[in-house]
Amino acid sequence: MTTSICKEIEVPNHYSLALAGIPSDGIRDLDPPKQCVLCPSAIPFSKPKLAVKEGDAVQKGAVLFYDKARPTIRYMAPVSGYVSAIEYGPRRVIDAIRIDVNDSLGVVENPAHTEASIQELDRDMIVSLLETGGLWRTLKALPFRAIASSSVVPPSIIVALGDNEPHSPSASSVLAGRDAEIRAGILALKKLAPTVHVVAHRSDTSTQHMLSDLITVHADGDFPSLDPGVILHGIKQTSDDNSAWYVQYQDVIRMGQLLLTGEYPSEIVAVISGPLVKKPEHIRTIEGVPYKHALAQLPSANARYLSGGVYTGRLSTREGSLSYSEYAVHVLSERYERELLHFFMPGAQKPSYFRTFVSALLPKKQSEASANLNGGVRACIACSACPDVCPVGILPQFLAKALYNNDIEGALDLGLLDCAECGLCSHICPSKIELTAIFKEAKQRLYKESMV
């Protein structure tokens, strides 16, 4: 079902990624894990300050740590239990907080509301409820994708009902039975900004049917057509719109749960997928679940774990977990051996943008992604492939050159701040240049400079 007032956007440049290891549709309910592991060091732009120490008892919904620079940005315990370990990395960054689950400790209770009473709340009250409840952290501001500042009123908030990065959770599965929660969450967001863009993918008829009265934008095209930066590129009217906020739809559901129940919502629907996962599937579990609990069989050696997304996720290890706002773990092959005469092999299982391998002639065939670069980084060969896949019309090869020459003005003119950090240019670059990492690092540097 569609509404006539919807904006329509189509991502002109995209590249269809058909990766092996697609999760099955049904959701498997996991047994509760005995331990949860949260990873403060994985949070970009944040200086975590501990609110607990080893041995402390914590209730579900209690503060574990907060941002030293902005103490109202809090991170909560997803379970009740005892802090069994706090692990530090280089320069004393907090790599992991481990909580041994003990349900007898009770939960932190916040005020509970109805849809009608949320309607009566003003902006300051919503800000306070989300900060106190530990979900303000889920609101991010473009173009830097840092946590939003509650003292700023953004031009709009973008909520994409889905994520079409390969092997992300299916929006219709996640949203099933969550009508009241997503509506309560969107109602709260409407108190924070004059406009909330609710975006559904054109092919997702189930979500369109369920939330037809809320949806304002239809997006079409493959990944990353549901990325907030790409959506903004398609709908923005003026440069003032560039500072829009966004929030993942599962986090909007959780905002609704927090407001309606008063309890910190730690349940998530996630996928476990990738070529090394024996049974790729959707799971219903809790924030902080260790991989070893979620995966029936943990791939051992030569495996790369990515938490959050095949192209946009963070690198983790087999000891890792699904930390805050991470809804997928992918396990890829970490092979580095050179394949003898690999250009002469048919490569039916290999992803191929340049039609180098037979897989390019098999459009329906799913390819096995791996971390193997088959050699080192080479110089740009000016093949012009990267602009062809960029969803926001950037010329990545020239942008990288400007940054290499430390020409920040030139990089801004070339659209650095529009970069959606989608990873496609890096993925297809035949010279293996880590274009996305270069752009992401430059944006983070600019953000830090803008904060001093």
Ligand code: SF4
């Ligand atoms: S990561 Fe590359 S392809 Fe993606 S938006 Fe940025 S420049 Fe374009």
Ligand code: SF4
């Ligand atoms: S894809 Fe790589 S090699 Fe080709 S133009 Fe872009 S940066 Fe250069």
